Amino acid sequence: MTKEENEKRLAYLKGIVSRLPEKPGSYQYYDENHTIIYVGKAKNLKNRVSSYFHTEVDRFKTKVLVSKIWDISYTVVNTEEDALLLENSLIKKYNPRYNVLLKDGKTYPSICITNEYLPRIFKTHTINKKWGTYYGPYSHIGSMNAVLDLIKVLYKPRTCRQPITKEGIESGKYKVCLDYHIKRCAGPCVNKQSWDEYQKNIAQAREILKGNTRKILQDLHSEMQTLAEDLRFEEAEEVKKKYIALDGFVSKSEVVSHTINDVDVFSITNDEKVAYINYLHVSNGSINQSFTFEFKKRLNETNEELLQLGIVEMRERFNSHSKEIIVPFEPEMELENVVFTVPQRGDKKTLLELSEMNGKQYKFDRLKQAEKLNPEQKQVRLMKELQDKLGLPKMPYQIECFDNSNISGTDAVAACVVFKSMKPSKKDYKKYNIKTVVGPDDYASMKEVVYRRYSRLLEEEQPLPDLIVADGGKGQMEVIREVIQDELNLDIPIAGLAKNDRHRTNELLYGFPPRSVQLKTDSELFHVLTQLQDEVHRFAITFHRDKRSKHALESELDGIKGIGPKTRDELLSKLKSVKRIKETDIQTLNDTIGASKAAIVYQYFHPEE
Incomplete structure (x- = not known):
């Protein structure tokens, strides 16, 4: 390579x-x-x-x-x-x-039920199907031990390793061990427990390991009631403990569900041009196949038609002969010896949801891949989404947003930011000093700025925005509408970003009267809109701070008679701050701006001398 x-x-x-x-x-x-x-x-x-x-x-x-x-x-x-x-x-x-x-032979342990005359139940890392039937593997050792402990309490299977035969039991070859005396074994090796009863217990233990606990719970409940009716309360209490222990045991999983075996699962996710069909195969209680097919639409095929194609293609490709297929809806097709299931709840519904999640994730990945190769595709998608959400006549290529900034009405300013194709266009940003408004009046300030902005665009015959976003709720939207529609007679759509009680943007408003537009706060489109809002805040506040800083400097140095802007700038360039200008000596001032002006500045800051 x-x-x-x-x-x-x-x-x-x-x-x-x-x-x-x-x-x-x-x-x-x-x-x-x-x-x-x-x-x-x-x-x-x-x-x-x-x-x-x-x-x-x-x-x-x-x-x-x-x-x-x-x-x-x-x-x-x-x-x-x-x-x-x-x-x-x-x-x-x-x-x-x-x-x-x-x-290396290391794997998660499983539980084995041997093929012996009196089967044993134990955990093992070694799989040899000649020895018995295996259940698992168990990734969580605590869960596996809990199952084994439960089976030991309920059914008391033998733990001794000696080979026990029918002939040996009949001839009295064996003797009971310590487990019998401490009631951990019922003594089947000496016929203290019959072979039929022992096999019945093993059969129930198999059902527990498969996850089929419902019937066993029903049997225990019936036994408990019967004993209670016969006033055998101590025995009923023991059965109740078994029932509670079994009922409290939970070993369900979307990946290992022992109640489901040899099943195909299909789901479909699509957009205008492509359909994504996900396939899962469940065998012996676990998912061993997962694949998503991509179908490019040639005509206006329905989901039903596409799903039929996917089922036939994938079953043939993966050589599946499952007798049950889980689907989101009943397809109009028949397969020999196959049953279609549309689950409404339970483990099968969970599997269908898992298939749908994988299909949607694959679709999302393909979309991200295409957008990385062609970044404009993402921008067009977001503009189209916003157009559909608001019902706009055309895609909002140019979006503008306004914000005011002042402290008790002083140094009042406003800012306008422009997004083109869902990205900031900083060369088009505008700053405004509020001229006609006295005091802190945000509505009046907004009205002034919006009027100045769009009346000038009209005079200069510049392109108008496709959407105006108000940084605020209904009040700001109404002020902008009065200027745009009533005074300037323009038809520009207006939206608003409203905040909740915690001052966090949580709602997109549109129309008159304004209505809330359904938009998830974690969606890409909402993030772009909040980015627009954050950007206009940043731009307005930065402008306001710059103006206040400049005003503070001017009020100190520009009050000195005989010192003009050029001399002021020379002083600030050399000495950096008004404080240092106050503290510096006459000689440094002479070297910076000359003797005559230095004397004026020094005398201003040191009148007593």
């Missing part, structure tokens, strides 16, 4: 990394043959994957891995624990080359 090829590869990968979401999930690295070479987990996908591409990375394994990466994919989940479970599932499915943890 040449240097140019490597730089191109790294630029492509860093582009993917820059668009990763800051959410938990699993990420997969691919080599040049698009084979998965590494599967990882992350609490924050963007932060974790970014760390591989830092220049200061010095681990040899990481450097080798990064040199082999040609593509990156990921799956978003809701919790860090789900990310752990998903990572483990994918590692087992693909056995990636660079996942050292798996190659």
